Structures are given as C-alpha cells and as structure tokens.
Amino acid sequence: MSQLKNFTKGFIKENPVFVLLLGLCPALGVTTSAFNGLGMGLATTFVLVSSNVVVSLIKSQIPDKVRIPSFIVIIASFVTIVQLVMEAFMPDLFAALGLFIPLIVVNCLVLGRAEAFASKKNLVSSLVDGLGMGLGFAFALTLLGAVRELLGSGAIFGFSFIQGDGMLVFVLAPGAFIGLGYLIALTNMIKKNE
Amino acid sequence: MEYILIIIGAVFVNNIVLAQFLGICPYMGVSSKVSTSVGMSGAVMFVMTLATVVTYLIYHYVLVPFGVTFLQTISYILVISSLVQMVEIILKKVSPALFQALGIFLPLITTNCAVLGVAILTVQKEFNLLEGVVFAIANAIGFALAILLFAGIREHLELMDVPKGMRGAPAALVVAGILALAFMGFAGLV
Numbered sequence: 001m002s003q004l005k006n007f008t009k010g011f012i013k014e015n016p017v018f019v020l021l022l023g024l025c026p027a028l029g030v031t032t033s034a035f036n037g038l039g040m041g042l043a044t045t046f047v048l049v050s051s052n053v054v055v056s057l058i059k060s061q062i063p064d065k066v067r068i069p070s071f072i073v074i075i076a077s078f079v080t081i082v083q084l085v086m087e088a089f090m091p092d093l094f095a096a097l098g099l100f101i102p103l104i105v106v107n108c109l110v111l112g113r114a115e116a117f118a119s120k121k122n123l124v125s126s127l128v129d130g131l132g133m134g135l136g137f138a139f140a141l142t143l144l145g146a147v148r149e150l151l152g153s154g155a156i157f158g159f160s161f162i163q164g165d166g167m168l169v170f171v172l173a174p175g176a177f178i179g180l181g182y183l184i185a186l187t188n189m190i191k192k193n194e
Numbered sequence: 195m196e197y198i199l200i201i202i203g204a205v206f207v208n209n210i211v212l213a214q215f216l217g218i219c220p221y222m223g224v225s226s227k228v229s230t231s232v233g234m235s236g237a238v239m240f241v242m243t244l245a246t247v248v249t250y251l252i253y254h255y256v257l258v259p260f261g262v263t264f265l266q267t268i269s270y271i272l273v274i275s276s277l278v279q280m281v282e283i284i285l286k287k288v289s290p291a292l293f294q295a296l297g298i299f300l301p302l303i304t305t306n307c308a309v310l311g312v313a314i315l316t317v318q319k320e321f322n323l324l325e326g327v328v329f330a331i332a333n334a335i336g337f338a339l340a341i342l343l344f345a346g347i348r349e350h351l352e353l354m355d356v357p358k359g360m361r362g363a364p365a366a367l368v369v370a371g372i373l374a375l376a377f378m379g380f381a382g383l384v
C-alpha cells in the first residue's frame with residue numbers, strides 16, 4: 001500500500017467514527033460545537049501519532065504477553081502530557097472537554113491502531129497511519145460538531161448563519177446520537193456509490 | 195436521603211450512557227441480544243464497584259500523600275486493567291459458573307470508558323468511600339437499564355423493514371437518540 005493511500009484511508013474509506021465505529025464516546029460527548037470537536041480530534045491525533053511511533057520503535061523489545069499493558073502505559077503517558085499542556089495553555093477548551101481528555105486512554109481507536117498496525121509495521125508507515133487515522137477522527141468530530149452546532153444554534157465555529165433559535169435538541173444528548181446516525185447512513189451511501 | 199439522591203441522579207437524570215456518553219462501545223457492541231447485555235451489565239457492575247473502591251484508596255492513600263496526583267490517569271488505567279485480569283483469574287478458580295456467565299465480557303471492560311470515567315468522577319465530586327461505592331453501583335444500574343431497554347428494542351428492529359442505508363448502526367443510533375430524549379424527561383427530578 002502506498003503511503004498516500006495509507007494516509008487518506010482514514011477520511012472516508014476506513015473512517016474511525018463513521019465506518020469502524022471506534023471512539024464513539026468522545027465523538028458523541030464533546031461535539032456540541034465544531035470547535036470542541038476539532039480540539040478533541042487534534043488532541044487524539046497527537047496521542048495516536050506519538051503512541052504509534054513509540055510502539056513501532058520498541059515493538060521488538062516488548063514481550064508478546066505483556067504487550068497490551070505496555071501499550072496502555074505508553075498511551076497513558078501521552079494522554080497525561082496532553083492533559084497538562086491543555087490545562088496550562090487552553091483552560092477554556094480543557095474545561096469544555098472535561099472528563100473526555102483523560103478518557104482518551106480508553107479510546108478503542110488508539111489502542112486498536114497500536115495493536116493492529118503499529119506493532120507490526122515500520123516507523124514511517126505507523127507515523128502516516130497515526131496521522132491519517134487521527135485526522136480522519138478529527139474530521140469526523142468536526143463534521144458532527146458542525147452539524148449539531150448548525151442545527152442547534154444556527155452557527156458553525158461560532159459564526160452564526162441563521163438568526164433565531166435553533167433546534168435545542170441537537171445541542172443536547174439526543175441530538176448527538178441522531179446526528180451521528182444520519183452521518184453514518186450518509187457515509188454508507190457515499191461508499192456504495194464509489 | 196443523600197444516597198437516594200445519588201442513586202436517582204446517576205440512574206435516571208445523568209444516565210451514564212444516554213446523558214454522559216460513557217461506555218458507548220459496549221453499549222453499541224453487545225446490545226444486539228438481551229442475554230448478552232445481561233452478562234455485560236453484570237460484569238460492568240462487578241468491575242465498576244471494585245475499581246471505584248481500589249482507585250479511591252490509591253488516590254487518597256498513595257497519590258495525594260506523595261503529591262503525584264498528575265499520575266491519576268496512568269495509575270488508574272493500570273489498576274483497572276490488572277484488576278480485571280485478577281478478577282478473571284480468581285473467578286475462574288472460585289466460581290466457574292459465574293466465570294462462564296461473565297467470562298468473555300471481562301477483558302472487554304478494560305477499554306470500557308465508563309469504569310475509568312466513574313473512578314475519575316468519584317474523585318472530582320469529592321465523594322467519600324461509601325458515597326463512591328453507592329455512586330458506582332447506581333451508575334452500573336443506569337448502564338444496565340439503558341443497555342437492556344436498547345437491546346429489547348434492537349431485537350425488534352432486526353425484523354423491521356428499515357431503509358437500506360439506515361440498516362444496522364445508523365438505525366440503532368437513532369433509536370438511542372430517541373431513548374436519550376425519553377430520559378431527558380427525568381431532568382429536574384433531583
């Protein structure tokens with residue numbers, strides 16, 4: 001597989017959220033606005049790229065039996081870095097994302113890529129894979145956030161397009177499920193037409 | 195009274211799945227049959243309660259005295275994953291019947307964010323140990339309630355004539371959305 005294909009697969013074809021259904025908790029929990037979705041997506045991308053690189057570098061040193069706990073420790077270290085940096089430099093975003101920052105540790109996407117990809121492939125492939133998958137995840141979260149923000153308050157990234165009250169339900173919990181459901185249906189349609 | 199408020203708050207008002215979005219992976223993954231969701235709920239309740247007790251002790255007797263609370267995430271996830279492993283080994287020896295029932299669900303729980311989420315929330319809400327245990331059990335009941343309702347609906351959904359593109363995950367998510375809408379009716383109860 002060429003590196004370009006490796007990079008672009010995360011956006012539509014193997015999109016972590018819309019196709020693989022991984023990492024749904026943050027995808028539903030933080031996407032009340034496009035900005036929050038993007039912030040969460042980029043934080044996860046950083047963790048994913050770093051953990052993929054480290055796992056790929058030390059894969060030959062890790063005994064097979066303890067590989068899952070070792071991956072988790074590697075991931076948790078990077079999550080702690082993100083947590084501390086974000087708390088210091090972006091306190092607003094940190095407050096908005098709240099519990100979901102430490103919960104990047106248990107995002108099945110990150111562990112899944114470490115186990116399924118980085119522990120088998122070389123450094124460059126793992127780096128590209130992490131970047132592609134992470135940005136695909138960020139893309140999905142931003143899209144869902146934008147849809148919810150647009151329907152809920154008539155704005156995207158805080159720039160309002162539509163005057164008046166939106167459908168409040170899309171900012172609240174049920175809108176997350178319903179919005180994601182229709183976006184997945186849309187992805188299915190696009191994939192079938194390809 | 196305080197405990198009743200914690201229970202009602204966690205089960206209905208701030209339902210862990212439908213309002214807080216924790217534990218969505220097992221919620222979507224094992225909810226296609228009622229019987230598997232019963233097994234998953236049992237395993238979650240067991241591990242969530244144990245994990246909350248152990249992480250509470252670690253936080254207040256190790257992390258705080260040594261001033262290393264920033265290690266919370268790393269230590270919690272390590273404790274939870276080794277706890278799950280240990281529970282699995284002990285259950286296999288002590289109660290093979292229970293192991294049979296919960297067996298395949300136990301390893302899945304390590305990546306269930308509901309367990310880690312409740313452990314972190316217990317610290318954030320500054321509960322004492324007993325309140326933490328009540329909170330964990332109530333959240334597990336909330337998880338069980340949400341997943342059982344959902345599994346019941348999904349079993350019927352299988353037989354329905356759903357538009358092609360909406361089959362499977364999309365229809366299930368819309369159903370979950372409607373369930374969440376119904377649970378919003380409990381808002382303001384506490």
